[in-house]
Amino acid sequence: MNRRLLWGLCGCAALTLFLSCSRRERPATARAATLHTVVAGIRGDMQRIAAQTERLAAGTAAAYVHAEARIPGVDTNHYRMTGYGGYYKVVEDKGPALWVSGIVPVDEEVKRVAWLTESLDDELMRIVRELPEVSQAYYNDRHSLNRIYPAFDVLAQYEPKMDITSFNFYYLADERHNPNRGPVWVDEPYVDPAGRGWMISSVAPVYVSNRLEGVVGLDVTVQKIVDRYLSFAQKNILLVDHRGIIVAADPHLIDLFEMPPLKDHRYLETIKSDHYLPDDYNLLKAKTKEVRQMAVQVLQQGAPSVRIVLRGKPFLVLAEPVAILRWTALLVEPMD
Numbered sequence: 001m002n003r004r005l006l007w008g009l010c011g012c013a014a015l016t017l018f019l020s021c022s023r024r025e026r027p028a029t030a031r032a033a034t035l036h037t038v039v040a041g042i043r044g045d046m047q048r049i050a051a052q053t054e055r056l057a058a059g060t061a062a063a064y065v066h067a068e069a070r071i072p073g074v075d076t077n078h079y080r081m082t083g084y085g086g087y088y089k090v091v092e093d094k095g096p097a098l099w100v101s102g103i104v105p106v107d108e109e110v111k112r113v114a115w116l117t118e119s120l121d122d123e124l125m126r127i128v129r130e131l132p133e134v135s136q137a138y139y140n141d142r143h144s145l146n147r148i149y150p151a152f153d154v155l156a157q158y159e160p161k162m163d164i165t166s167f168n169f170y171y172l173a174d175e176r177h178n179p180n181r182g183p184v185w186v187d188e189p190y191v192d193p194a195g196r197g198w199m200i201s202s203v204a205p206v207y208v209s210n211r212l213e214g215v216v217g218l219d220v221t222v223q224k225i226v227d228r229y230l231s232f233a234q235k236n237i238l239l240v241d242h243r244g245i246i247v248a249a250d251p252h253l254i255d256l257f258e259m260p261p262l263k264d265h266r267y268l269e270t271i272k273s274d275h276y277l278p279d280d281y282n283l284l285k286a287k288t289k290e291v292r293q294m295a296v297q298v299l300q301q302g303a304p305s306v307r308i309v310l311r312g313k314p315f316l317v318l319a320e321p322v323a324i325l326r327w328t329a330l331l332v333e334p335m336d
Helices: 003-065 067-073 108-130 224-231 251-256 290-298
Strands: 078-079 087-089 097-100 135-141 145-149 183-192 198-210 210-220 237-240 247-248 305-310 312-321 326-336
Touching: 003 067, 003 108, 003 198, 003 210, 003 224, 003 237, 003 312, 003 326, 078 108, 087 108, 097 108, 097 198, 108 135, 108 145, 135 326, 198 224, 210 224, 224 237, 224 247, 251 326, 290 305, 290 312
Parallel strands: none
Antiparallel strands: 078 087, 087 097, 097 145, 135 145, 135 210, 183 198, 198 210, 237 247, 237 326, 305 312, 312 326
16 A cells, blocks of 8 residues: 555544544533533622622611601501501502511511611612512511512411511521621522512621611522523523532423422412422432432532433533532533
8 A cells, every 4th residue: 555545544534533523522512601601691690689689788778877867758657567466568559568577576666667668669679670580679677577579468478476587588697607798698499488489599688886687688589590591501401509409400300310390389378487498309319329429420529521321321411510609500411
């Protein structure tokens, strides 16, 4: 065989190998790009929400400082006592609702807090209007007072004499849990007492004269996360929190991992305490060994990709952290 023919054959072989590798590389690169786009979208939106939470906390602190100037402009005739000793506002427009549980006796001090926080209404409405990811905005104070937008029937939804300070969206912002006093995320999905289902929240403390007066919050529903970030990604991405529990995923991925179907919460009774997703959805405790091993590799060992066999077929799992929420996004694709 002459040298020119030999070099030609070698060149063809190299080109064939290059094209073959390129065909394999391109899908992997596209998958990683899709995953990164989802993670970048979540991260950017959550950063904006945290910044708005901090702004709302500063505005709320200012309301206390300027209470003497703001309270005289409030029409207190819209406020009523309940039969169980609570306090609420009769909402006749489309503004926020106000409810005080009554677990702390409603005296003149508590009423003044209710009135002075009416100056927050425009800001609460602006946030929900301008941030499509945010389902509701609110302020909870140390007397178990809740000012929230959008409004709803607070007397029907809330448990009388509920201790708001015992919920995660309050105490995770207090001095013990949040000594830095900045905005923090309630990133383990919980059932919203206000009736909106599974929720995560950005919360920030309100300090006045170095005393914690309350906590502001902006809520994002899990359903909103699915609709906004996962729907365009061909339903092959799931989100997992730092415990290994699935936050959001398409039903076909849940079935692929042999997990029970994810369901929204049904409000058969009012919510009295923190309520989280159970370990039934924990990948680290999945019933199949392959899923547990994959979860250890990506969630605990930080592996960016893992090959796994599910229901007799090979799959590639790509992982990227969503650091602001202590979550991990996983993209699951069948292998050629």
